[in-house]
Amino acid sequence: MLNLTYSYRIYPGLDQEAKMLGWLEQCRRVYNYALAERKDWINSRKCLVNACSIRLEYIIPADTPYPDYYKQQNALTKAKKLIRQLKAVHSQVWQDALKRLDKSFKFMQHRGFGFPRFKKSGQYRSFVFPQFKSNPVNGFEIKLPKIGTVPIHLHRPIPEGFEIKQVRVVLKSSGWYAQLILQADVSVPEPMPDGDPIGIDLGLEKFLAVSTGELVERPRFFVACFAN
Template identity: 85%
Template structure:
């Protein structure tokens, strides 16, 4: 089963836009009420038996069950009989708000941190129609339950063989968007190692360094527009909160943040496609992104968005039939790619790799990228040797899991890769 998400611009009428904004507000209220209910239940179980607070205490029975998703869903049905505003919203849309909260709690339990927060006014920006009986897209219109038909800009056609399973309506600073979740009963095999390999090294001096010696400059998406953002925020501070001018400045700030996000994402896609040209394997470092987002260089690391780029590169590589894998990043800048000797720790100001054992001299980032490539090839060779030991020999260049068939299926479903070129 293959799932895709296509995003299209939609143009609702004035009454439809007011209705969708009201739906977002009702979903936000349901989300916050359900979160407060769970939070009160959890806090009521934190007080020690012999040391209750003398200021306040939660009046919740000891045998009261935990308000999970199913209990809150049943309570939502009863609340519709009391609150008339909830009846105007599609029932599955409100249920999705509770499901989103339940996913947040499960994600918090897996990570061990990140307690869900209350949504302020304007922070709840999307709602989902989880299922459709028929295709809601008809020509250049999309028909949504209880909202009606509205124009949609199909800048690319929906692939043949795919059905629209869900629709997410998203409100951005630039307008309204419909994200179609498409599904098809197609099985595409994983990509196996083949072709020419390359290793990449991510950094701040250069955004990306390839093992072949190619360097990609790091565009400063946020840093270049930070002065304009600071100017807008200074104007916002001098406006009366809630006034018309206050909301206008807020809209400009949101548009600027969206512009930065779009430019960064486009650069990541173009760079990923450029890396996939003429290669069969790409290896990257498995970076600890949580640590890079701390310290005095956190702003520049977050501006480069390495984690987002690696996810995009993984998707583009899968789409174009290129094998992608991550390797251990420890010691890549302290190892000589020519002889494998340990060259010692380098300061950030030291940009040249020089090996005392073999005399190999090259750029520091190029040497690190070459080490990443060598580690990636070693891991693929180890996987092949394990497969041979288990008498399961997978062909590398061609065969049932080879890249030619993978590329044909990918091109038929997703289309040919777009033109890529660095500006």
């Protein structure tokens, strides 16, 4: 498989932009809530068995399972039936928000320290549609689920043989962008080594030394430029 990422400028209408901004805010709140839920569970397991602080720690029953991605996803599905604002956002966008948090926690466990940080207002600036059944781009428009058809500036064509597998909508200071993840079912051959390998070492007296014994002097570009 060969994957490419192309970024294009999109121009949503006023109603569409308001909806997209609302989605970003809802994703930020869900991300922060899920993060707080995980941190509270972990902190509740750090307190002493015979002396748990009711002022600094939440008391969570010992048999409460760890709120991993799948449990939080199931809880979010139930919450959508009770909270009207959650129904407005596409379900796959919610999945990406929780996957983003889960990925941050796995990275934290890998390095051994540092909880993921809460997102302040305006810091959550993208959401993802992870899959499409058909090509969402038609001419100079892109169709986004639950948002509608949005004008897109295709400053370069999509390569022939590639399919759009994922779309990330990003808010930047210069406007809205759609990052298209393109995929082609082709095999990319591994680069074959050619010739004999050599070692290169950067030095102080000499610019570099090669394992073959060659020494390269400093180019002195700056001095040569002023000499002319």
